[in-house]
Amino acid sequence: MENPRELFQIMTRRFGMLNKNCCSSGGNDLSLVQSHILYEIDRLDQPNVQQVADILGMDITTFSRQIQTLVKMNLVKKSQLPEDRRIHILSLTTEGKYTAAAIDAEMNQYLEEVFSHMNEFEKETVLRSINLLNNAMAKSTVCCKPLI
Amino acid sequence: MENPRELFQIMTRRFGMLNKNCCSSGGNDLSLVQSHILYEIDRLDQPNVQQVADILGMDITTFSRQIQTLVKMNLVKKSQLPEDRRIHILSLTTEGKYTAAAIDAEMNQYLEEVFSHMNEFEKETVLRSINLLNNAMAKSTVCCKPLI
DNA sequence: AATAATATTTGCAAAATGCAAATAAAATGA
DNA sequence: TCATTTTATTTGCATTTTGCAAATATTATT
Structure with missing residues (x-):
């Protein structure tokens, strides 16, 4: 087989292309980062600004401004925590x-279309593999440290 | 298992983080896109500006400017094709x-570290799966059309 | 020769980025 | 307790990236 990096490079680029088209749902036109931000806020439990920025590997100042935009778009709410008023919870x-x-x-619909080009066994193998990979990356020291 | 999009979302984000650290090799400090551009020019045979932009799914004007930067950095050469002087070949x-x-x-070293957290069989399965996935995406109608 | 088509570049204005510094609030410690 | 440090978040600013529209350069077509 080719070199691993080659495989990953191609895969992530193609998935990125999928992702690009995805984000104009609901009238609102979102950028790729913005869709990632929504995704993480949705996934996490009462996260604060710093936490989400860390998980996404974004600079905190850039992130802060993205949040401001999303609040203006009425997609995100930011509420100061009464117990510690330095902290702002995102929802x-x-x-x-x-x-x-x-x-x-x-996105799942897109992925279904992609999976339609393989059989059920292959699909299962692929999904299991990505799961494996995610777990390995989570353990890795070279990336991905700040995650849940 | 969780929903497919979830798996992909996490995976591409983590790989993106890997990629982020990667690109400061050789003194030159490259952005992620720039490393993708180098990668594709290297991979393709005498590509012109339009071709590489298409493959990367980048706007041609943005791409044109990135090339200008890379030429200034002395990493890329742009040569006008004598047979058709509209076309500029990249190398x-x-x-x-x-x-x-x-x-x-x-990047391969990073990936080796990631794979060190699984056994040889799992590694092989993962690599084969990604290959499968890339082929399926290549056939897909919802993304990835412009590729080699 | 005039017009259309193709490849690439520039003009601009908007958005995204990230460092340094500012602000706000809590924790610490003499 | 009050001064200092630490933590969370935001702003100031300068740079970079982005992408549409238009310009330029060159070849193909009629």
């Missing part, structure tokens, strides 16, 4: 949840 | 080849 608004769900559905 | 300079190879080696 999705109803519209944000709707948008996140729409993107998720659309 | 890597010696320094560009060196840089591309250094990045490739570094």
Whole structure:
């Protein structure tokens, strides 16, 4: 087989292309990063600004501004924590949840189309493999440290 | 298992983080896109500007400017085709080849570290799966059309 | 020769990025 | 307790990236 990096390079690029088309759900036109942000806020439990920025590997200042944009778009809510008023908890608004769900559905639909080009066994193997990979990356010291 | 999109989302993000650290090889500090550009120019045979932009799914004007930067950095050479002087062929300079190879080696080293967290059989399965996936994406109608 | 088509570049204005510094609030410690 | 340090988040600013529209350069077509 070819070199591993080659395989990964191609795969991530193609998935990135999928992702690119995905994010115009619900009237709102989102960038790729913005869709990642919605995804993580949805996934995590009461995360604060710093946590989400860390998980996404984004600079905190860039992230802060992205959040401001998403708040203006009425997709994200930011609420100061009473116990510690330095901390601001992020959550999705109803519209944000709707948008996140729409993107998720659309992406899964895309992926189904991709999987339609292989048989059920192959599909299962692929999904299991990616799971394996994610776990390995989680253990890795060279990346991915800040995750849940 | 979780939903497929979830798996992909996490995987591509983590690989992206790997990629982020990768690109400072050889003194030159490259962005992620720039490393992708070097990679594709290296891989393809005498590609022109339009072809590489298409493969990377980049806007041609953005791409044109990135090439200008890489030419200034002495990593890429752009030569007008005598038979059709509208077309400009891209190639890597010696320094560009060196840089591309250094990045490739570094990425493979990172990936080896990741694979060290699984056994040989799992590694083989994962690599085969990604290959399967790439082929399926290549056939897909929802992405990835412009590829080699 | 005039017009259309193709390949690439520039003009601009918007968005994204990231460092340094500012602000706000809590924790620590003499 | 009050001064200092630490933590969380935001702004200032300068750079880079992006992409549409238009310009340029060159070849193909009529």
